[in-house]
Amino acid sequence: MNLIEYADREMLAIDLADKLASELRASLDSHDRVTLAVPGGTSPGPVFDALCGVRLDWGRVDVMLTDERWVPTDHERSNTRLLRQRLLTDRASDARLVPLYADARQPEDVLAEIELEIKPRLPLNVVLLGMGADMHTASIFPGADLLAEALASDAPVLLPMRAPGAPEPRITITAHVLNGALAKHLLIFGSEKRDALEKARTLSPEEAPVAAVLDGMTVHWAE
Numbered sequence: 001m002n003l004i005e006y007a008d009r010e011m012l013a014i015d016l017a018d019k020l021a022s023e024l025r026a027s028l029d030s031h032d033r034v035t036l037a038v039p040g041g042t043s044p045g046p047v048f049d050a051l052c053g054v055r056l057d058w059g060r061v062d063v064m065l066t067d068e069r070w071v072p073t074d075h076e077r078s079n080t081r082l083l084r085q086r087l088l089t090d091r092a093s094d095a096r097l098v099p100l101y102a103d104a105r106q107p108e109d110v111l112a113e114i115e116l117e118i119k120p121r122l123p124l125n126v127v128l129l130g131m132g133a134d135m136h137t138a139s140i141f142p143g144a145d146l147l148a149e150a151l152a153s154d155a156p157v158l159l160p161m162r163a164p165g166a167p168e169p170r171i172t173i174t175a176h177v178l179n180g181a182l183a184k185h186l187l188i189f190g191s192e193k194r195d196a197l198e199k200a201r202t203l204s205p206e207e208a209p210v211a212a213v214l215d216g217m218t219v220h221w222a223e
């Protein structure tokens with residue numbers, strides 16, 4: 001794991017967006033299409049604001065989430081909604097959204113059809129992850145019902161997830177698929193998450209799921 005500390009959140013957002021864009025450009029040199037996977041939640045908005053305006057052949061970029069909350073896409077907790085509002089706009093409006101949500105009662109009802117769209121796009125070219133103060137990443141939560149399955153080396157691409165720390169059912173990319181990405185970044189803000197990350201490095205992935213994806217990771221942190 002490589003940790004980059006920034007003077008402030010604005011600097012982080014600009015620099016990280018620039019790095020992600022460079023990696024996508026490099027991948028586009030050798031692939032017809034490339035896939036960028038990004039987190040939802042509260043942290044990535046400023047990075048999306050910077051990234052959506054960069055010059056890139058966005059028409060050849062597929063954008064997907066690392067995980068989604070099972071709520072309609074116009075719900076205020078929808079990660080897809082965040083993506084549409086803050087990333088798939090400006091120059092990046094030419095990118096294609098690979099959905100991690102479909103209008104169904106629960107993720108299990110549509111998991112197979114969502115997975116069908118993702119499998120041909122593996123390995124993911126560039127992955128940006130977030131982390132909660134409880135050390136979950138994507139929607140791989142401590143204490144989740146399918147935690148062991150999500151951490152297994154033979155896990156499917158996607159799993160549904162329910163956890164005490166998550167108010168609604170989730171769908172998540174599993175750890176080994178995240179680890180198969182050609183480039184991996186983790187975005188965290190604030191002292192609480194910095195301390196949580198340090199703690200995670202001393203714990204097992206069952207206790208601290210983010211620990212499962214830290215090998216080869218570049219962590220971007222600002223207070």
Ligand SMILES: O=C1O[C@H](COP(=O)(O)O)[C@@H](O)[C@H](O)[C@H]1O
Pocket residue numbers: 038039040041042043044066067068069079129130131132133137138139
């Ligand atoms: O619920 C989620 O939480 C994590 C962390 O979000 P944050 O609000 O603490 O930045 C996020 O990475 C994940 O994609 C999201 O679904």
